[in-house]
Amino acid sequence: MSALLSIASVSKHFGGFTALSNVSLEVAQGERLGLIGPNGSGKTTLINCVSGALKNDAGTITFKNENLNGLAPHQRTRRGIARSFQIPRPFHSMTPVENLAVPLEYVTYRGVAHKHDIKGEAEAILQDMGLGDKMHASCAGLSQVELRKLELARAMAARPALLISDEAMAGLSHGEVDEVLAILFKLSGTGITIIMIEHIMHAIMRFSERVVCLDAGQLIAEGVPTEIVKNPEVQRAYLGA
Amino acid sequence: MFSWDLLIGALVFGLLLGCFYAAVSIGLSVSFGLLDVPHIAHPSFLVMGGYATWWLGGYGWDPILAGLFLAPVFFVLGVVMYRIYYATFERHGSDTGLRGLAFFFGIAFIIEVCLILAFGVDQRLVEAVYIGKSIDFTDDLRIPMRLLVAFAAALLLTIGLTLYLGKTYMGRAIKAVAQDQIALSLMGADPVRVKQWAFGIATAVTAIAGALLIIIGPVDPQLGRIYIGRTFCVVVLAGLGSMSGTLVAGLILGVTETIVLTFFGASWAPAVAFGLLLVMLGVRPQGLFGR
Amino acid sequence: MSGKMSGKMSGNMNASAGSMGGNNRIFVIGCVGVLLAAIALMAGVKIDYVFNASFVVLQFVVLASAWNILGGYAGYVNFGTSAFFAMGGYSALFMIKAFNAPLLVQILVAACVAGLLGLGVGLISLRLRGIFFSIATVAVAIILETVILNTEYFGGAKGLQMMRPEPMAPFESYDKMLFFVMILMAITAVAISRYIERSWIGRGLRAIKDNEEAAECVGVPTLKLKLIATVVSGALMGAAGAPLVMYMRFIEPVSAFSLNYSVSALAMPIIGGTSSWIGPVIGALLLGSVQQIVTVTISSELNVLIVGVLLVFFVVVAPDGILGLVRKLRAKGGTSGAAGSAKGGAK
Numbered sequence: 001m002s003a004l005l006s007i008a009s010v011s012k013h014f015g016g017f018t019a020l021s022n023v024s025l026e027v028a029q030g031e032r033l034g035l036i037g038p039n040g041s042g043k044t045t046l047i048n049c050v051s052g053a054l055k056n057d058a059g060t061i062t063f064k065n066e067n068l069n070g071l072a073p074h075q076r077t078r079r080g081i082a083r084s085f086q087i088p089r090p091f092h093s094m095t096p097v098e099n100l101a102v103p104l105e106y107v108t109y110r111g112v113a114h115k116h117d118i119k120g121e122a123e124a125i126l127q128d129m130g131l132g133d134k135m136h137a138s139c140a141g142l143s144q145v146e147l148r149k150l151e152l153a154r155a156m157a158a159r160p161a162l163l164i165s166d167e168a169m170a171g172l173s174h175g176e177v178d179e180v181l182a183i184l185f186k187l188s189g190t191g192i193t194i195i196m197i198e199h200i201m202h203a204i205m206r207f208s209e210r211v212v213c214l215d216a217g218q219l220i221a222e223g224v225p226t227e228i229v230k231n232p233e234v235q236r237a238y239l240g241a
Numbered sequence: 242m243f244s245w246d247l248l249i250g251a252l253v254f255g256l257l258l259g260c261f262y263a264a265v266s267i268g269l270s271v272s273f274g275l276l277d278v279p280h281i282a283h284p285s286f287l288v289m290g291g292y293a294t295w296w297l298g299g300y301g302w303d304p305i306l307a308g309l310f311l312a313p314v315f316f317v318l319g320v321v322m323y324r325i326y327y328a329t330f331e332r333h334g335s336d337t338g339l340r341g342l343a344f345f346f347g348i349a350f351i352i353e354v355c356l357i358l359a360f361g362v363d364q365r366l367v368e369a370v371y372i373g374k375s376i377d378f379t380d381d382l383r384i385p386m387r388l389l390v391a392f393a394a395a396l397l398l399t400i401g402l403t404l405y406l407g408k409t410y411m412g413r414a415i416k417a418v419a420q421d422q423i424a425l426s427l428m429g430a431d432p433v434r435v436k437q438w439a440f441g442i443a444t445a446v447t448a449i450a451g452a453l454l455i456i457i458g459p460v461d462p463q464l465g466r467i468y469i470g471r472t473f474c475v476v477v478l479a480g481l482g483s484m485s486g487t488l489v490a491g492l493i494l495g496v497t498e499t500i501v502l503t504f505f506g507a508s509w510a511p512a513v514a515f516g517l518l519l520v521m522l523g524v525r526p527q528g529l530f531g532r
Numbered sequence: 533m534s535g536k537m538s539g540k541m542s543g544n545m546n547a548s549a550g551s552m553g554g555n556n557r558i559f560v561i562g563c564v565g566v567l568l569a570a571i572a573l574m575a576g577v578k579i580d581y582v583f584n585a586s587f588v589v590l591q592f593v594v595l596a597s598a599w600n601i602l603g604g605y606a607g608y609v610n611f612g613t614s615a616f617f618a619m620g621g622y623s624a625l626f627m628i629k630a631f632n633a634p635l636l637v638q639i640l641v642a643a644c645v646a647g648l649l650g651l652g653v654g655l656i657s658l659r660l661r662g663i664f665f666s667i668a669t670v671a672v673a674i675i676l677e678t679v680i681l682n683t684e685y686f687g688g689a690k691g692l693q694m695m696r697p698e699p700m701a702p703f704e705s706y707d708k709m710l711f712f713v714m715i716l717m718a719i720t721a722v723a724i725s726r727y728i729e730r731s732w733i734g735r736g737l738r739a740i741k742d743n744e745e746a747a748e749c750v751g752v753p754t755l756k757l758k759l760i761a762t763v764v765s766g767a768l769m770g771a772a773g774a775p776l777v778m779y780m781r782f783i784e785p786v787s788a789f790s791l792n793y794s795v796s797a798l799a800m801p802i803i804g805g806t807s808s809w810i811g812p813v814i815g816a817l818l819l820g821s822v823q824q825i826v827t828v829t830i831s832s833e834l835n836v837l838i839v840g841v842l843l844v845f846f847v848v849v850a851p852d853g854i855l856g857l858v859r860k861l862r863a864k865g866g867t868s869g870a871a872g873s874a875k876g877g878a879k
Contacts, residue, residue: 051749077751085749091742093807102739105732107751113732158751279663281611329848338662339741340847342609343802347844350795354837466791470674473667512678515671522664523656 002065004029004193005050005081005162010059012045012217019045020056020217027162027195032188034208034225035197038237042217043197044086047164051083052076064161078107082160084151086167086197090139096150097122097135103158122157129153129183145176152183162193169200177203205229213237250382251503252496257384257392259495261453263488264395265468266475267402268447273473274482275419276436276443278326279341282349284468286444289352290315290451291460292360298367298455305394308452312445319444322348323437349465356462364459372456391453398449399491402442403484415439419482470514477521480528490529493517559726563719570715574708583711587779589820590711591772593718595793596800596812597725598768602761603798604806605734607741608662612653612669613797615676616646616766618788620773622686625783628694629685635713639774646770647763654762658755677789691784694777710775721768726809728764737761769797792836796823799843805855814854 003026012020020042027033037043048054050061052073061068068076082103091099100122105113108121126135129149134142142150148168155163165184169177181203188194198204204211204225211228213221215237221228228234265287272280290311297307330341371386378384406412418435454460474494479486498513521528573582595613602608620642627633627641649672657668681689696706703709728734736757739747748754777783796819804815819839826835850857 053745053749072753072755073748074751074753077749083749085746089743089746091739091746093738093742098735102735102747102752103750105735106753110751154746154750273663279666281663281666325848339603339607339609339806340851342611342663342666343798344844344847346609346611346795346798347840347847350791350840351837351844353791354833354840358833358837466670466674469667469670477664477667506682508682509678512675515674519656519668519671519675522660522668526660526664 003027006062008060010049010056010061012049012054012056018217023219025212027193029193030191031193032207032209033195034204034211035195036204036211037214041214043214047166051081077158080161082155082158083164084155084166084168088147088151090147090150092139095136096126096131099150099154100125100157103154107158125153125157145172148180164195166197169198169203181207247503251499255496255499256492257388258499259492260392261395261457262471262475262494263491264398264453265450266472266491267399267487268443269472270476270487271443272440274476275415276439279345281342281345284465284472285349285352286447287451287454287468288460288465290448291455292356294452294455295365295367303369304367304452304456308449311448315448316441316445319441320437323440327433353462353465362461364461366459367455387456391456394453398446399488402446406484467511470518474514474518477518477528480530483530486530580705580707583707585824587711587714588824590714590718592796592800592816592820593813594721594772595769595797596816597721598765599797600801600806600812601725601728602765604801605729605737606758606761609666610669611666611794612673613769614789614791614793615673616649616769617773617793619646619649619676620770621776621783621788622680624774625686625777639771642774643767643771647767650762650766651759654759658758673789677785680785691782693782696778696781710779713775717771722809722813729809733757733760795839799839803842803846803853805853808855811853811855
């Protein structure tokens, strides 16, 4: 079986700094992949290369057997890659429903939006994400966890095959982490492939079927969660020992 | 018609003028390049500095002395400006693009109209011992003293500010605030106060540059528009926030402008800086020395 | 407004597909009403000054609406309205000199030329941060002015005097004809601006203004939308400039490229409110009329100063413009009852 997403020998430099060096990674259809690594290890750079926000200097990224190199982020979103941002970036002049209407109009029902009940669909997704009572409120009044949920909801409105969740839980309380985790599990249950970037180890351990670890722009370990935490390379990267 | 003498003359003039362009732009290099404030009104402050110098000149002040005297006044003006900008836009973070730009555009416009209302649209000149004389190297190459004085002052000003930013504690803090505000606050410095100080310095330097502006030639209220092109051209060409780049970029603009002037005529002068700026934006927006 | 809009969202989407919602009917009736009023005015009033002054105000309705399509909806600030406007004027001049073309053709050509200019500026600078686009528009204005100054064909710095032809059939004077043309253009510009705001383009532009990177990541083709906005906005500005030659009977670069157009086109939407099509209309009618009165009664410098001061005042104190103030008053009156509205009234 061929992978849904395949990253082959991808490198990225910023001036003289090597952010990614020769990273290769395959993600299977329906997989729950955890991506870990210390700060500055290149996690966000890697997913920026996948989502198209950055252009990789070398290597190829293939999605559904199509080479993504040279495609703009919005084109990749239309092909099924959606992401959430580490620091939530809502469209602050819009309500949550309107936020979701953007991907619904531009991706899911592109060109045929008038034939669909965009508002109803947006409301349904928000309801599903537990934002039912804030659907028509101003984004300015949302709490941190609600903003994270909105990020995920907006990404989901594009009906992606692959969802990249960039530290959707950082800074949340224990209970809130569980809430977001439950949402991600539910999405995974519908067949969506999920890459989760996270620092909160217990979340990674519970969620991921497989974990990869980046350090200084290189892929240093890969395996099931229980193996990864025992991996000496990973321990050294994290503890600096 | 091409001749080597003309070209050499143009080169010499261009280098002298270029140094002056660096001096009028270096304030913007700090405020826009380092602090990321969309300071479209910078050239208007420059012209205002020119007018203030002219006004003091009426009382017998030497232009350079006037510029030095005006610097602290402009420093305070800059601090006040930044406080307003910070309180209304930066602190809230959102939508600074549209509002910040419109704010400075409005300020620029108000300065221009106020200068017209106060002094009329006529050009203003200053007098000094070094204005009106020239040093004759050959028959074709006469360099006006005013250009030499402005050149020397501009060079001192540009190098002085570059050293200040590179060598002093405050200067380094200003450069750090451009890179990483969090790191700076960990060092125990308040980013807002550092920026406020930096904006004050940038405006003070602009006052002295304004004095040079009126030494170089007559000033009128609408001159600011042309200098939007020159100053932003230099700052973009240099790469945002690069101080040494500012000097090189000023020289490039000075030489380009003088060559175009010499071979195509003075009426094309205003378009040179803007043309160069557009080319840079299209081809290499990070500038020659940019990150 | 935003709360109201979300409720009517699906209706708006239907509207963009062609079927008429109730809101649209009111708008069309309004436009027809304005047109009828204009015709009545032309039939009843003999003084040409009325039409001259209204022409200028309507010109600003077009410019402000056009500016807002890019500036208000997408957040990209055009400082060079005068460039697009003057290019419209000079395109018209060229069509008159070269082909003796009628006014309608002049306007269409002017719109095309200015639209292409918008495309060019956009391609150079719209990939960059907003401020670079703004500076690029200043650059284009100064460069074009310099080119025109140096072009003998267009009269150079001295400018050119042009004779007005006879007005066309139903119009008794050329002033009235220009007035009528400008009112048609104003209605067209407002309708386009309103359509864009309410269509998928408008929502995409708003997403760009709120957060461009996020917009791109949820599938909005940001560059394409910005280019569409720049071209439409530029074309409308150019169209507004086309009748300038015949209106002034004269064209010269300094007044055609006057900074006043650039500042007013930006100040009017900001004062009226940039979030909706009606904002620029309010701003232009209000400020345009005040300008006409002040210019006649006091001085033109003072009128320019008023625009600048109002611009800065609104940007700092009331960033959502008159629309925002009205909305706040309404919200206060609606939610907290009498106490709230009393407070709002005192403000």
